[in-house]
């Protein structure tokens with residue numbers, strides 16, 4: 001690859017990471033990875049350009065069919081939670097891409113994080129294609145394809161430092177541009193301090209926030225006020241600057257920790273405002289298909305093979321993403337509050353978490 005094209009790729013990666021809130025669609029359709037034949041695996045992903053390029057890279061050395069389904073140019077987890085990558089898009093892609101003529105089998109492997117929005121059972125009913133949910137991390141796909149078995153590590157969202165820094169860039173870059181842009185017009189001496197304040201807070205929030213325990217909101221407030229006061233001094237002080245120093249941390253903190261669509265290292269992709277809901281299980285309905293075990297991004301379930309039942313072994317890890325509830329064919333899983341109020345599986349299946357949209361669900 002020439003230096004110029006390397007530079008072009010780097011710039012595209014950077015922009016698509018930093019401004020990921022904006023859709024970056026790539027062409028949907030069927031792609032051949034390596035030299036696939038009629039028995040090669042069929043993988044499906046959304047049409048977020050960054051994902052498709054990274055996935056193609058991660059699959060080097062693998063022969064497979066890659067079906068790129070229209071997801072509004074949004075990444076898989078957010079698109080699935082927000083209704084942009086749903087059963088409909090998957091069935092349409094399977095029926096219109098010509099993949100049925102390319103392979104003899106009828107099994108499609110979806111990213112595990114698509115499980116909040118794509119109903120495996122409905123895909124089968126409508127297309128006769130069986131859905132398997134592959135690993136969370138695309139880099140584990142070659143090992144998964146080798147054994148067709150997901151290890152515990154493959155099922156869990158890990159959020160390593162590299163991903164956390166990407167999230168910091170994703171929230172920090174647009175926030176910095178807006179705030180510093182405003183400052184340039186109104187009080188130019190504030191542009192640089194604000195950029196530093198937001199960059200520091202973005203990194204702090206996404207690398208440490210969820211690891212600080214109960215006191216984290218107070219610690220975040222403390223750090224942001226300290227940074228803000230330092231920025232005030234740097235900007236030369238003054239009454240306006242002091243007022244801004246008090247107002248800016250609350251505003252930036254709100255922007256950075258707001259619970260947007262999908263899930264982040266700092267917040268779960270909660271389906272509801274109230275945080276008392278926990279995952280509940282009716283064991284009598286369970287027949288041990290283990291779909292919940294396959295799709296839970298926090299590995300909350302263990303398999304009791306002897307009794308063909310699942311065990312909710314780590315409910316304290318639950319981020320209320322809803323994937324297990326959506327996929328359970330027996331409706332054995334649901335959300336329950338301490339006063340026994342319930343959110344039924346059908347409600348969770350219909351609920352879509354759109355950015356700044358309605359976030360309440362009906363309960364009974």
Ligand code: SF4
Nearest residue numbers: 286287289290292328
């Ligand atoms: S809870 Fe539902 S998805 Fe999980 S093993 Fe039981 S029947 Fe299967």
Ligand code: SF4
Nearest residue numbers: 296318319321322324
């Ligand atoms: S147990 Fe919680 S984290 Fe796991 S899939 Fe279900 S809702 Fe999501």
